[in-house]
Amino acid sequence: MIDWDMAVATGVRLVRPGPQVTREEARQTVAELRALSQEAEGHVREFARLDGGAAPQPATIVDRPGWIRANVEGFRVVLEPLVDKMSAKRDQTPAIVAAVGSRLTGVEVGAVLAFLAARVLGQYELFLPPDPDGVAPTGRLTLVAPNIVNAERELDVNPRDFRLWVCLHEETHRVQFTSVPWLREYVRTQMTDFLLASDLDLSTLLERLRGAADAVADAVRGGEGNLIDAIQSPDQKEILDRITAVMTLLEGHGDYVMDAVGPSVVPSVETIRERFQRRREGGTRLDKTIRRLLGLDIKMRQYAEGAAFVRSVVDEVGIDGFNKIWTSPETLPTKDEIADPRRWIGRVAAAA
Template sequence: MQVIDWDLAVATGVRLVRPGPQVSREEARQAVLELRRLSRDAEGHVREFTRIDSATPEAATVVDRPGWIRANVEGFRVVLEPLTQKMSNMPAVVGAVGSRITGLEVGAVLAFLASRVLGQYELFLPPDPSGEAPTGRLTLVAPNIVHAERELGVDPRDFRLWVCLHEETHRVQFTGVPWLREYVRGQMTEFLLASEMDLTTLLERLRAASDAVADAFRGGEGNLIEAIQTPEQKAVLDRVTAVMTLVEGHGDYVMDAVGPSVVPSVAEIRAKFQRRREGGSRMDQLVRRLLGIELKMKQYAEGSHFVRTVVDEAGMESFNKVWTSPETLPDRAEIADPHAWMSRVLASA
């Protein structure tokens, strides 16, 4: 049984997504070629700076907005497979109706995000024809990068390399730290399997979601992700949040630390981009809050501060002990207090 009607999600997302910026065919071709080249350049800079030995990558996959939607649906199907299996005993009519509703909802969310995401490292992909699961794929959304650089009024080459530095850091993390991908996947599977599927609980989750929406409209901090989780899921979500804050903050730290040597206008780009992150209409801010995007913005800041503090005080080699095992990852409290992590992990090393 399908939890989500994926075909409907794709169709809805592609229908609703806004068109990208106006560019000529030659401008589009040049942007794609440059992004692929800069992604390879960025990977070398990131490996040298982080001192993480990762596999030599393929060039980034460059997509348009509908292509990003289709790629993410592929990943969602892989991630949500455990939940699909868990719900296999639900009545068929409930599944059919519910999957179409969630398909429409997922499509609408993807349409919103597809005009904003600059790039991502896709951790979870369908198996290849041999049955092997790919290690991951770096994807860059060319229309959004072009739109952002125009909107910010920054040097296109510098901005494109700056974006590639962040996304390539994620590829280096997940290909250079052998256990990290499966750790994240295991946590996400545990989170999904902690879902409660009985009707009473589902109604309670719906009421909590409605309360979160109302709170967001009033300017509160409510978001749907936290509203619909069970108590068992909260502990798992805390671990997922901690590791994602680390990897996102590490990406932000690296893109700015490497930037001055290879991106001449990095200071201007960072200042303008930060203002862009914090801006948007009231409705845009509302949707970002509901979807947990505002939480992700905090993750960038908190994670970057954690990495910067440890590297500045203990050096890159000591910071890289964070990648030793799941036990050396910081928890959420240690992300906020880097010295607590240093006392626990570095002092015992």
């Protein structure tokens, strides 16, 4: 379905080089990011009152090509159920069509990763290949050093403050998944169900492709069209609502924690937040079009909507009341409850 080697080769070839730094500057940046990630985890656990019992681990520091390679490995794990499903229908597809199609898809995936690799500051990699001992790892915190350095230079902010601020957000995700045992499996199951709900017959795929073309045209005109909405089936829309709700919660919780902890450990946090928010909303027209097309604008809204939900709930019932959200999949908020936090409070926090 996807030529993964082609995806890596394309992404690495197309990605822009990072900012110019000396070898010593690079060494110091990597060392500081590793140390700050461990420091940030302690701040997050103390404030969020979540503790999975695991000792703080330093983050994995990568460059842009390293981020591309890591995400291709993650995609292979996530898409494995869909690949298996499509393999069962391989006899229906001419060999030359399958070969050309997989290489073309590999180029497309690589191009998207090249675009993202110059922008992502860090992430918690939830889907990793099994380690050599056969143990499924919980996840891995990855920080993209050249992007962090580039951002702090563009924003003209204190480097150490900015790096710790970024680590606070990303470490919140690690704490979420290491402290809530069922959360990783819940997200994995929703992703698998979403993929397996795909319509794979030729006529449906052609219809999805026409929808994708319309989405591209709409995005170029400045509309709200995006590929995610265009290519999903009706069954996938319901699953996507659940995925969107949990991801909005996780991203919003990350933003809330980083800003709540920030004033006590990041002296210039107000300046950083103000300038970073302007950077999120900026960019060229082409950059904005691509972000809208890939659904990245949806992710930006998740930060804001999720943080507003967390803030409202914590203001009403406190951190311990909010943490009832991690009890089970049934206590997670729905999309409607994120828009109206009092509905979640009434259903979960007040009932408990």
